[in-house]
Amino acid sequence: xxxxxxxxxxxxxxxxxxxxxxxxxxxxxxxxxxxxxxxxxxxxxxxxxxxxxxxxxxxxxxxxxxxxxxxxxxxxxxxxxxxxxxxxxxxxxxxxxxxxxxxxxxxxxxxxxxxxxxxxxxxxxxxxxxxxxxxxxxxxxxxxxxxxxxxxxxxxxxxxxxxxxxxxxxxxxxxxxxxxxxxxxxxxxxxxxxxxxxxxxxxxxxxxxxxxxxxxxxxxxxxxxxxxxxxxxxxxxxxxxxxxxxxxxxxxxxxxxxxxxxxxxxxxxxxxxxxxxxxxxxxxxxxxxxxxxxxxxxxxxxxxxxxxxxxxxxxxxxxxxxxxxxxxxxxxxxxxxxxxxxxxxxxxxxxxxxxxxxxxxxxxxxxxxxxxxxxxxxxxxxxxxxxxxxxxxxxxxxxxxxxxxxxxxxxxxxxxxxxxxxxxxxxxxxxxxxxxxxxxxxxxxxxxxxxxxxxxxxxxxxxxxxxxxxxxxxxxxxxxxxx
Amino acid sequence: xxxxxxxxxxxxxxxxxxxxxxxxxxxxxxxxxxxxxxxxxxxxxxxxxxxxxxxxxxxxxxxxxxxxxxxxxxxxxxxxxxxxxxxxxxxxxxxxxxxxxxxxxxxxxxxxxxxxxxxxxxxxxxxxxxxxxx
Numbered sequence: 001x002x003x004x005x006x007x008x009x010x011x012x013x014x015x016x017x018x019x020x021x022x023x024x025x026x027x028x029x030x031x032x033x034x035x036x037x038x039x040x041x042x043x044x045x046x047x048x049x050x051x052x053x054x055x056x057x058x059x060x061x062x063x064x065x066x067x068x069x070x071x072x073x074x075x076x077x078x079x080x081x082x083x084x085x086x087x088x089x090x091x092x093x094x095x096x097x098x099x100x101x102x103x104x105x106x107x108x109x110x111x112x113x114x115x116x117x118x119x120x121x122x123x124x125x126x127x128x129x130x131x132x133x134x135x136x137x138x139x140x141x142x143x144x145x146x147x148x149x150x151x152x153x154x155x156x157x158x159x160x161x162x163x164x165x166x167x168x169x170x171x172x173x174x175x176x177x178x179x180x181x182x183x184x185x186x187x188x189x190x191x192x193x194x195x196x197x198x199x200x201x202x203x204x205x206x207x208x209x210x211x212x213x214x215x216x217x218x219x220x221x222x223x224x225x226x227x228x229x230x231x232x233x234x235x236x237x238x239x240x241x242x243x244x245x246x247x248x249x250x251x252x253x254x255x256x257x258x259x260x261x262x263x264x265x266x267x268x269x270x271x272x273x274x275x276x277x278x279x280x281x282x283x284x285x286x287x288x289x290x291x292x293x294x295x296x297x298x299x300x301x302x303x304x305x306x307x308x309x310x311x312x313x314x315x316x317x318x319x320x321x322x323x324x325x326x327x328x329x330x331x332x333x334x335x336x337x338x339x340x341x342x343x344x345x346x347x348x349x350x351x352x353x354x355x356x357x358x359x360x361x362x363x364x365x366x367x368x369x370x371x372x373x374x375x376x377x378x379x380x381x382x383x384x385x386x387x388x389x390x391x392x393x394x395x396x397x398x399x400x401x402x403x404x405x406x407x408x409x410x411x412x413x414x415x416x417x418x419x420x421x422x423x424x425x426x427x428x429x430x431x432x433x434x435x436x437x438x439x440x441x442x443x444x445x446x447x448x449x450x451x452x453x454x455x456x457x458x459x460x461x462x463x464x465x466x467x468x469x470x471x472x473x474x475x476x477x478x479x480x481x482x483x
Numbered sequence: 484x485x486x487x488x489x490x491x492x493x494x495x496x497x498x499x500x501x502x503x504x505x506x507x508x509x510x511x512x513x514x515x516x517x518x519x520x521x522x523x524x525x526x527x528x529x530x531x532x533x534x535x536x537x538x539x540x541x542x543x544x545x546x547x548x549x550x551x552x553x554x555x556x557x558x559x560x561x562x563x564x565x566x567x568x569x570x571x572x573x574x575x576x577x578x579x580x581x582x583x584x585x586x587x588x589x590x591x592x593x594x595x596x597x598x599x600x601x602x603x604x605x606x607x608x609x610x611x612x613x614x615x616x617x
Binding site for chain 1: 489491492493494495496538539542543546547550554557558560587588589590591593594596597598599600614616617
């Protein structure tokens with residue numbers, strides 16, 4: 001077990017474990033967190049998992065963990081690790097099974113008062129139009145040919161078929177399409193699972209939420225983001241469904257022998273890896289990117305059905321019910337990015353496992369509208385609590401290679417949560433707080449009870465304290481749709 | 484007879500599994516996984532599947548076994564109730580699986596992981612801990 005005394009404080013909200021801690025470490029390990037969350041990180045195995053990541057070859061800068069870190073399998077959740085494109089590795093365990101799980105926020109022109117009388121009807125319509133639950137079919141069924149077009153085109157496919165606007169696509173990370181995607185690299189079995197699930201939320205911590213902006217911290221940026229106090233917004237949190245799970249499972253299986261063949265020492269078999277440039281590394285990159293495109297299209301199709309639900313319930317009752325896209329971020333991904341490291345330009349493969357990209361003003365990857373503010377970083381809280389919109393700060397590139405937290409982060413197991421509370425009482429409590437809930441499973445509601453998560457405001461204050469991002473706005477939920 | 488016990492895990496699901504031999508261990512791991520997933524529906528006709536798997540070692544075979552069962556469960560909407568092995572070595576298995584239609588789902592499991600996985604020989608047979616991405 002790693003002791004917290006082994007870490008040295010290197011900033012207000014940053015802590016470092018020297019490379020000398022274990023001779024197998026290729027670089028130091030860093031945790032970005034305030035004191036409370038830093039201490040709590042030692043309550044499970046997440047710090048050990050971070051040290052394991054620091055042992056992977058070609059690691060650049062540090063193995064990093066964001067303040068919402070918690071125990072995962074392989075990488076800790078909230079883990080970020082970048083590897084030299086030429087000399088480093090790529091690891092499916094650094095992305096996980098839900099490839100391109102991410103969050104999208106839509107903004108409206110409506111105030112809370114406009115929507116309040118219709119909230120229950122809206123929640124019911126959203127639940128009806130946006131399928132959820134374990135397994136669960138999606139709103140759209142695809143032929144094999146169309147599925148390949150989704151895998152190769154991502155949000156571009158959705159635009160072609162009327163599920164997206166050009167503005168949506170522009171305001172999606174990587175414009176909703178990773179260029180290295182190859183549908184041919186995705187196993188048939190993954191495709192078989194994905195054909196019927198496009199436009200579905202899934203289960204677990206995935207959700208669809210109607211929120212109201214209840215605080216603005218940075219008026220100038222909020223104005224550019226199109227956010228103001230009292231305004232109704234929507235969040236969608238989901239990923240690549242069974243298709244992504246199957247891509248990860250098959251890739252891990254295929255890579256089991258790669259560490260031996262390439263002489264890559266790994267401390268944990270979930271961290272199997274191949275050199276980025278090897279046939280195995282490139283095959284994973286192509287399949288993972290295709291699954292990521294499926295996830296971008298999935299959130300886009302869901303956004304379309306959210307718009308239809310708003311139209312169905314609110315048309316004629318409010319002056320303007322249309323929804324614009326603020327941004328869509330991915331938080332389980334490996335991306336090829338160019339960064340300056342110790343004054344040198346480097347091409348890296350940045351793994352973010354439960355971490356969001358946070359590119360500041362000036363990065364060419366950002367859509368023109370956000371090039372002066374930095375990208376929106378969407379940080380959903382636990383069910384029934386606040387969520388935040390942050391803006392990436394310039395220091396994020398140096399500190400975390402442009403990465404931030406992705407949410408509140410669990411602190412209690414699902415099992416402990418279901419022992420502590422019943423789903424029905426979670427729903428009743430939320431109703432008391434004025435939150436309409438539609439859920440497929442009461443057990444899931446209990447598992448996702450707010451007390452099973454860290455306080456999202458502590459996570460956000462850590463990110464702000466570290467200098468990674470600044471607060472722009474805060475939202476609170478009005479209606480929650482869960483699987 | 485093998486046995487299993489659920490372990491606490493912050494974000495996911497985990498099982499400690501014991502077996503007198505590999506067969507017991509594989510049956511207990513499968514039974515444990517299905518107990519996390521769903522109950523069998525009160526009525527329904529049994530479905531039979533055959534599985535043939537080869538892997539590098541016992542750990543890989545165990546993960547493959549569980550993920551194959553998970554795939555069947557997800558695509559056919561069944562829970563496995565009987566597991567009969569005609570061949571089971573650390574690198575190969577031939578099995579017949581009997582499934583019943585799934586009832587209410589308890590959890591969504593994305594996959595059985597390789598996280599820190601080791602099938603350990605002990606005096607009473609074998610034991611291991613498996614983490615599932617949930």
